Amino acid sequence: VLRDRRPRNCPPGQVEIPFFGRLPFFDEKTAERLRTTYGDVVSCRTGSFRTVMLFDYHTAKEVMARPEFSDRPNFFSSFSLDDQKTGGVFSSNGVHWQHDRRFVLRNLRNLGMGRSYLEEAINIEAKALVEDLKKYGGEAINYPDSFRTVALNIIWQMVASTRYDLRSREVETIYRLTKDFQNNFSVLSFLPAFIPALNRLPKFFKNCLFGDDGLMNFVDEMRKVVNETVDKHLEDYDPDNPRDLIDEYIKDMKESEGDDSSLFRRGALNQIVSDLFGAGSDTVNYQLKWVAYLLARYPEYATRMQQQIDAVVPRDRMVSLDDKPSLPLVEAFTVEMLRYSSMLVFNVQRSATRDANISGYFIPKGTMVVIANYSIHHDPRYWDDPHKFYPERFLDDSATKYTAPKQGFFAFGSGRRQCVGELLARMELFLFTAAIVQHFDVRPADGVDLSQEVIVNLGGLRAPADNKLIYRPRN
Numbered sequence: 001v002l003r004d005r006r007p008r009n010c011p012p013g014q015v016e017i018p019f020f021g022r023l024p025f026f027d028e029k030t031a032e033r034l035r036t037t038y039g040d041v042v043s044c045r046t047g048s049f050r051t052v053m054l055f056d057y058h059t060a061k062e063v064m065a066r067p068e069f070s071d072r073p074n075f076f077s078s079f080s081l082d083d084q085k086t087g088g089v090f091s092s093n094g095v096h097w098q099h100d101r102r103f104v105l106r107n108l109r110n111l112g113m114g115r116s117y118l119e120e121a122i123n124i125e126a127k128a129l130v131e132d133l134k135k136y137g138g139e140a141i142n143y144p145d146s147f148r149t150v151a152l153n154i155i156w157q158m159v160a161s162t163r164y165d166l167r168s169r170e171v172e173t174i175y176r177l178t179k180d181f182q183n184n185f186s187v188l189s190f191l192p193a194f195i196p197a198l199n200r201l202p203k204f205f206k207n208c209l210f211g212d213d214g215l216m217n218f219v220d221e222m223r224k225v226v227n228e229t230v231d232k233h234l235e236d237y238d239p240d241n242p243r244d245l246i247d248e249y250i251k252d253m254k255e256s257e258g259d260d261s262s263l264f265r266r267g268a269l270n271q272i273v274s275d276l277f278g279a280g281s282d283t284v285n286y287q288l289k290w291v292a293y294l295l296a297r298y299p300e301y302a303t304r305m306q307q308q309i310d311a312v313v314p315r316d317r318m319v320s321l322d323d324k325p326s327l328p329l330v331e332a333f334t335v336e337m338l339r340y341s342s343m344l345v346f347n348v349q350r351s352a353t354r355d356a357n358i359s360g361y362f363i364p365k366g367t368m369v370v371i372a373n374y375s376i377h378h379d380p381r382y383w384d385d386p387h388k389f390y391p392e393r394f395l396d397d398s399a400t401k402y403t404a405p406k407q408g409f410f411a412f413g414s415g416r417r418q419c420v421g422e423l424l425a426r427m428e429l430f431l432f433t434a435a436i437v438q439h440f441d442v443r444p445a446d447g448v449d450l451s452q453e454v455i456v457n458l459g460g461l462r463a464p465a466d467n468k469l470i471y472r473p474r475n
């Protein structure tokens, strides 16, 4: 019990039950309560993990930039598809992370991230999305799977040269398993990660208590998809014609054959592919649900965006990135959507690699560091009327120019582990939002009241609850 106590000069926090700590939480309300009671730096503990939560933007920026807070917690690698559990970008650490992150950034850039020629690929998906939504013929529908497939198609073409038809059966298994996992998800699902001893429970109990099977089935299916994709690339590999990120990796792997110190390994490649599949498609999918929800809830913004688009883009042409300066409200709408939705309630966890100090408090090695993104995005110190959806906050006084947020914005994290897909995600959100607005009036179905914002929280991922919306083609 003594060893388990909160160390001296640790940040303040709730009373902790010895050995167990407190149940993990993933919602913004609990975080806000902690901030109100204990201030901008709060500590809490679940099982063997102590967490420090930061609520102040400037402290968060400074801490995320420090090398001693660049690691992810070890439990992230539990589900790694790498047999050595060290490779990949999202969950890896140290030299393996540096190596794989550098590879991914270089290749995403070479494959068009942030460049206008990727726009063509995004607009092919945008057109496919428009056609898919038209097929519903004005029927009221939940958020369609095509939101996910268009996002998946962009990243999957860069990674594996593969594009799925928006109504293809091939992606259905993955989507079904994701939904099964999400339906069985509860706060308890994460307990074994925090209290490793629970992993020793018999499988039957683990499944009943933590819904283990759903997660494992999903991981197994991902492993199958990734293995098949990489195997096929190895079979067809032509060193003179690398087609995508997997081929580029195979090229480096072949060139370093015989070098035992090389970090180009099949296991690491598998994990990189899986990271990009998940981080590159689910994120944009959930943000597109928010776009649709907010368009239906605030049609006045949709109308104003339509006026801006109609003034510069003929209806038979898709909006392009060159149109951006003429469409400041579209950009302001997507950035306000990122802030307002705060899809990730907390930034992805980091871990202290050594004993450290934050704002004068002692932070023991191994402490998880979490940034309260939702709280920062709704903090009146940085935002006027923070709970109001107000895209104008990102327009200049004449409302003719987009102005980027200067502080208080954390949607893509910060520092050495900042999102590698930010440029890509911003391009996608701008072009997909513009495509939906240009072609549809999005409205709630009869009887659906969007003012009661009902949120589904999946382990810290906030999404609007399924709402029947109508995508009515514009004349």
Ligand code: HEM
Pocket: 064, 089, 090, 091, 101, 108, 155, 275, 276, 279, 280, 281, 283, 284, 287, 343, 344, 347, 348, 349, 410, 411, 412, 413, 414, 415, 416, 417, 418, 419, 420, 421, 422, 424, 425
């Ligand atoms: C709107 C969509 C997206 C949001 C809101 C988002 C947000 C984030 C956040 C908050 C982090 C953690 C950063 C940190 O620790 O400070 C992250 C990491 C990451 N994101 Fe994104 N992301 C999005 C889209 C994408 C896309 C399209 C890709 C695909 C290329 C991607 C790939 C990654 C990867 C690989 C990491 C891990 C980086 C590392 O640990 O070094 N993300 N993202």
